[in-house]
Amino acid sequence: MRDFSRSLPMSLLRAREAVMRQFRPSLREHGLTEQQWRILRALAAIETVEVTELARTAFLLGPSLSRILRDLEARNLIERKTAKADQRRSMVSISKEGVKLMASVAPTSEAIYAEITRRFGARKLAELQEMLGALEQSLAELGASEEASAEE
Amino acid sequence: MRDFSRSLPMSLLRAREAVMRQFRPSLREHGLTEQQWRILRALAAIETVEVTELARTAFLLGPSLSRILRDLEARNLIERKTAKADQRRSMVSISKEGVKLMASVAPTSEAIYAEITRRFGARKLAELQEMLGALEQSLAELGASEEASAEE
DNA sequence: CGCATTCACTTAACATGTTAAGTATCTCCC
DNA sequence: GGGAGATACTTAACATGTTAAGTGAATGCG
Numbered sequence: 001m002r003d004f005s006r007s008l009p010m011s012l013l014r015a016r017e018a019v020m021r022q023f024r025p026s027l028r029e030h031g032l033t034e035q036q037w038r039i040l041r042a043l044a045a046i047e048t049v050e051v052t053e054l055a056r057t058a059f060l061l062g063p064s065l066s067r068i069l070r071d072l073e074a075r076n077l078i079e080r081k082t083a084k085a086d087q088r089r090s091m092v093s094i095s096k097e098g099v100k101l102m103a104s105v106a107p108t109s110e111a112i113y114a115e116i117t118r119r120f121g122a123r124k125l126a127e128l129q130e131m132l133g134a135l136e137q138s139l140a141e142l143g144a145s146e147e148a149s150a151e152e
Numbered sequence: 153m154r155d156f157s158r159s160l161p162m163s164l165l166r167a168r169e170a171v172m173r174q175f176r177p178s179l180r181e182h183g184l185t186e187q188q189w190r191i192l193r194a195l196a197a198i199e200t201v202e203v204t205e206l207a208r209t210a211f212l213l214g215p216s217l218s219r220i221l222r223d224l225e226a227r228n229l230i231e232r233k234t235a236k237a238d239q240r241r242s243m244v245s246i247s248k249e250g251v252k253l254m255a256s257v258a259p260t261s262e263a264i265y266a267e268i269t270r271r272f273g274a275r276k277l278a279e280l281q282e283m284l285g286a287l288e289q290s291l292a293e294l295g296a297s298e299e300a301s302a303e304e
Numbered sequence: 305c306g307c308a309t310t311c312a313c314t315t316a317a318c319a320t321g322t323t324a325a326g327t328a329t330c331t332c333c334c
Numbered sequence: 335g336g337g338a339g340a341t342a343c344t345t346a347a348c349a350t351g352t353t354a355a356g357t358g359a360a361t362g363c364g
Contacts, residue, residue, distance in 0.1 A: 004193040015284040016164035018291040041156040088342045119290040132167040138271040139170040240312045
């Protein structure tokens with residue numbers, strides 16, 4: 001079997017960890033985890049979203065999101081209200097405090113991203129992202145077909 | 153701020169998830185998690201290792217590894233004995249049962265990897281891995297220098 | 305020697321990942 | 335209009351990620 005340190009999942013894991021290692025200290029100083037930051041960023045770009053849509057955007061599973069929203073709400077960083085038309089749906093939005101917190105984190109975060117881009121090269125970075133997207137595409141189809149055949 | 157769905161950490165996370173989604177069902181059938189599988193694979197390649205070295209190889213943090221080794225040992229998939237020369241060190245090796253289990257998982261795992269390679273393209277896959285390695289390199293230095301300056 | 309420091313792990317505590325089950329609401333069709 | 339099924343979450347349970355603290359064994363040095 002191929003040396004597992006060179007397997008694709010390991011390469012991806014290590015690369016991601018190398019990147020996140022840069023961001024974590026700054027986020028930590030602001031009392032945010034990586035996932036909480038993802039949620040705030042996702043919310044900053046829109047007015048309000050349903051939880052399910054937010055889960056898709058922030059790439060979190062429902063249960064994780066549910067817990068994190070509970071905590072963020074307790075910290076007054078987000079707001080929730082149930083949709084009028086459909087009582088099952090809960091509409092989430094970022095609060096003023098949330099916006100303020102984001103504003104205090106964003107500069108450092110942007111600086112780190114810029115440094116990463118500088119070191120790795122903007123062009124290479126774009127290429128890498130494109131390849132990652134293509135990989136995701138290739139496998140999306142595969143996953144879908146498997147589900148279909150296993151769904152009986 | 154850049155659309156966060158196109159941030160590097162998100163791209164890496166999604167790509168990795170797309171890949172792992174292919175493997176998880178098979179591992180699950182054999183009662184293994186992704187990390188347990190990583191450990192067995194790492195152990196299969198060598199006689200015995202110290203826990204610290206194994207953590208480095210399987211890319212797991214000490215505490216995670218500690219727990220998983222406890223469980224794998226309870227299932228008789230690995231063996232442990234403390235080193236003679238240094239009582240702090242614990243030498244880990246895969247057991248016969250562990251080897252047997254690996255043999256039963258490996259074919260499916262290899263088939264999935266082959267299918268991924270076929271879909272994405274062997275050459276592109278190699279390129280991608282190279283870029284991921286380069287990214288890791290770029291940031292390794294950065295992380296190291298930060299540590300050095302913060303170590304006082 | 306003896307004791308402070310370092311080292312190799314392990315435990316603890318809290319947050320998330322992952323799957324399954326639960327709850328309330330809505331939809332649709334008879 | 336009412337009940338079966340679908341939908342949108344939430345809760346639960348267990349495993350791992352992450353940081354900090356704990357434990358026992360080695361090391362170095364006065």
